[in-house]
Amino acid sequence: xxxxxxxxxxxxxxxxxxxxxxxxxxxxxxxxxxxxxxxxxxxxxxxxxxxxxxxxxxxxxxxxxxxxxxxxxxxxxxxxxxxxxxxxxxxxxxxxxxxxxxxxxxxxxxxxxxxxxxxxxxxxxxxxxxxxxxxxxxxxxxxxxxxxxxxxxxxxxxxxxxxxxxxxxxxxxxxxxxxxxxxxxxxxxxxxxxxxxxxxxxxxxxxxxxxxxxxxxxxxxxxxxxxxxxxxxxxxxxxxxxxxxxxxxxxxxxxxxxxxxxxxxxxxxxxxxxxxxxxxxxxxxxxxxxxxxxxxxxxxxxxxxxxxxxxxxxxxxxxxxx
Amino acid sequence: xxxxxxxxxxxxxxxxxxxxxxxxxxxxxxxxxxxxxxxxxxxxxxxxxxxxxxxxxxxxxxxxxxxxxxxxxxxxxxxxxxxxxxxxxxxxxxxxxxxxxxxxxxxxxxxxxxxxxxxxxxxxxxxxxxxxxxxxxxxxxxxxxxxxxxxxxxxxxxxxxxxxxxxxxxxxxxxxxxxxxxxxxxxxxxxxxxxxxxxxxxxxxxxxxxxxxxxxxxxxxxxxxxxxxxxxxxxxxxxxxxxxxxxxxxxxxxxxxxxxxxxxxxxxxxxxxxxxxxxxxxxxxxxxxxxxxxxxxxxxxxxxx
Numbered sequence: 001x002x003x004x005x006x007x008x009x010x011x012x013x014x015x016x017x018x019x020x021x022x023x024x025x026x027x028x029x030x031x032x033x034x035x036x037x038x039x040x041x042x043x044x045x046x047x048x049x050x051x052x053x054x055x056x057x058x059x060x061x062x063x064x065x066x067x068x069x070x071x072x073x074x075x076x077x078x079x080x081x082x083x084x085x086x087x088x089x090x091x092x093x094x095x096x097x098x099x100x101x102x103x104x105x106x107x108x109x110x111x112x113x114x115x116x117x118x119x120x121x122x123x124x125x126x127x128x129x130x131x132x133x134x135x136x137x138x139x140x141x142x143x144x145x146x147x148x149x150x151x152x153x154x155x156x157x158x159x160x161x162x163x164x165x166x167x168x169x170x171x172x173x174x175x176x177x178x179x180x181x182x183x184x185x186x187x188x189x190x191x192x193x194x195x196x197x198x199x200x201x202x203x204x205x206x207x208x209x210x211x212x213x214x215x216x217x218x219x220x221x222x223x224x225x226x227x228x229x230x231x232x233x234x235x236x237x238x239x240x241x242x243x244x245x246x247x248x249x250x251x252x253x254x255x256x257x258x259x260x261x262x263x264x265x266x267x268x269x270x271x272x273x274x275x276x277x278x279x280x281x282x283x284x285x286x287x288x289x290x291x292x293x294x295x296x297x298x299x300x301x302x303x304x305x306x307x308x309x310x311x312x313x314x315x316x317x318x319x320x321x322x
Numbered sequence: 323x324x325x326x327x328x329x330x331x332x333x334x335x336x337x338x339x340x341x342x343x344x345x346x347x348x349x350x351x352x353x354x355x356x357x358x359x360x361x362x363x364x365x366x367x368x369x370x371x372x373x374x375x376x377x378x379x380x381x382x383x384x385x386x387x388x389x390x391x392x393x394x395x396x397x398x399x400x401x402x403x404x405x406x407x408x409x410x411x412x413x414x415x416x417x418x419x420x421x422x423x424x425x426x427x428x429x430x431x432x433x434x435x436x437x438x439x440x441x442x443x444x445x446x447x448x449x450x451x452x453x454x455x456x457x458x459x460x461x462x463x464x465x466x467x468x469x470x471x472x473x474x475x476x477x478x479x480x481x482x483x484x485x486x487x488x489x490x491x492x493x494x495x496x497x498x499x500x501x502x503x504x505x506x507x508x509x510x511x512x513x514x515x516x517x518x519x520x521x522x523x524x525x526x527x528x529x530x531x532x533x534x535x536x537x538x539x540x541x542x543x544x545x546x547x548x549x550x551x552x553x554x555x556x557x558x559x560x561x562x563x564x565x566x567x568x569x570x571x572x573x574x575x576x577x578x579x580x581x582x583x584x585x586x587x588x589x590x591x592x593x594x595x596x597x598x599x600x601x602x603x604x605x606x607x608x609x610x611x612x613x614x615x616x617x618x619x620x621x622x623x624x625x626x627x
Contacts, residue, residue: 037511134356143565144539147595283458
């Protein structure tokens, strides 16, 4: 007769090994200290990250938070129909995508260029100083950055003075008061804040390139730019592809704080993103169901983008492995 | 033959030698573009308020004045905001570091039966985002955290990203550390606290830096939950309020027919600059000393990230 909890496995050389399986409940008890260190955190994220998803059902109701949840009237997809019949919401989607796309392109081109330039600096001290300065804005809050931006973009601010003195314009431009500039201002300010920081990962990738490649290229008489195009850029290609694919998953994330802080009413048609739309209708106007419907739309599009990005990343990885 | 190679090499050096100069100039220009707006704001904050309205201040105040700082520090609210900001930053950082590392330790133990389940639940939080309004309803209505200091602490105790970089770091430590301590009869909590936690200091310094900067810089939770509670306002929120008032004034100037008549109301420009400087100063001052930590931390994250 077999003893309790003893299992056996037959090895390839036909020997049989027996081992004891500790019952699941006993293992749980043995690991009670590990559970103490992790189960409360699991409950924490269940409450703060998963439980709010339950609130999505109110998008299909005419929700009034004062009433018990299920005594609210069900309205089907009426809130979504309302959203998509509203030009303001369509504009918010357009603005979100536009600003996210500008950030995506700027966020690749400039940090890679900066990393290439930094990589060519021979003096370590100079390189470090440039890095220290360019990383700094990443640590400033959006409130501070918008405060600074309002100062230098004012009609008598530094940017207007520069453009006037160069003769590019004849009258000061009201950068923050005209919608057509807004997307590009957000792109430019984001670039100012994050360019240095985003170059770190490319610098790390460049540091990992085998120096022997450069030495060999030197022997063959390759110039600086030849080496850049044929060694450095191919060397960071895999980092670039992975980041590109991942960032496509964030095409619904245009940022929130900068648009919220910098978008005045006069430029609202260009500055309002889906998040700000949801905030306005949800919290200011108390139309929770409609705001949640807008949030659901954004989340669903984001998840679809992310899953397809991950799928593509996996495919690409397999290709490079083969 | 040898000579021709040398010659070729030498001509290369000569041909390439302008590039470092162009590169250096480009980098100096970049440093200038990065620093100019910051220095300009500092200069304006030290300038006389009425004079600042004329615009045209560059890197140095035209009419030096400490008036804006005096005005700000004469108001009690700034001290209170400083206290609230420091308190929330400290508590949030300590809680995050302890809870994140504890969880990261538990999830680094390969024999832990719930390891897979809990790890998956945490990683999925990067995809699951209920959105702004459901979170607001949870915190404000279900939990009733609004209008209290705890709204700064409770919803921000853990971050999945920080947990993953810490766990990666713990997994890189030798297993023998844990095994030998366990043979000596140490329990997991003792083991974590006495062995693993002290060893995690490099990565936890990075986590602490990220959390502290985020806490110091946050204003939206004040705006959403504590706007009506003046004694719970944070530094960044005070600045945000100032931004809003100066923006409205700028609009008024824009739309008014006679722009010159509104120039009496102008100290807000220098006050805004001064609050910007005050709320950014701690980060700018501490930042150079912390630089090595975030670079180390990012590298740890990228090893297995």
